[in-house]
Amino acid sequence: MKRNFKRLFEMRSSHKIKILSMALICALAVSVGALPTAQAATRYVDAGITGGDGSSWGSAYETIQEAIDATTPGDDIWVRAGTYSLTNQINVDVAVNIYGGFNGTEINKEE
Structure with a gap:
């Protein structure tokens, strides 16, 4: 028993x-499913600004290549309307979204 x-x-x-x-x-x-996901960053490009870090229109990158080099997959690049002189071809080696034709004051893509 x-x-x-x-x-x-x-x-x-x-x-x-x-x-x-x-x-x-x-x-x-x-x-693990509740962990926050990384949010895509927006990088800004304006041919009329030099020395910027791309974090806003006021401190935009001067070239599209600078913005591409600073991106991570899924980031957005917003390019202000204007003329961009190229000395080399643009090399895109990361999956990014590039939008153009902005006037440099937008805070939403839809504006």
Whole structure:
């Protein structure tokens, strides 16, 4: 009788461990899914501005290539309307979205 009781107790403990393990796995899966995702950055380009860091129209990059070189996948590049002289071809080596024709005051693409 003692053996049967001990075996029953062990089965229940292993069952508890399985349930606890499953709960832990579910909690980890939910917490990983709740991690914030990186938001795409917007880089600005204006041929009339020199020395900018591309973070706004007032400190825009002077060339499209500078903006491309600073991007990460999924970023947007907004190019102010104007004439951009090229000394070399533009090399795009990352998946970016390039929009042009802005007047340099927009805060939304749709403007």
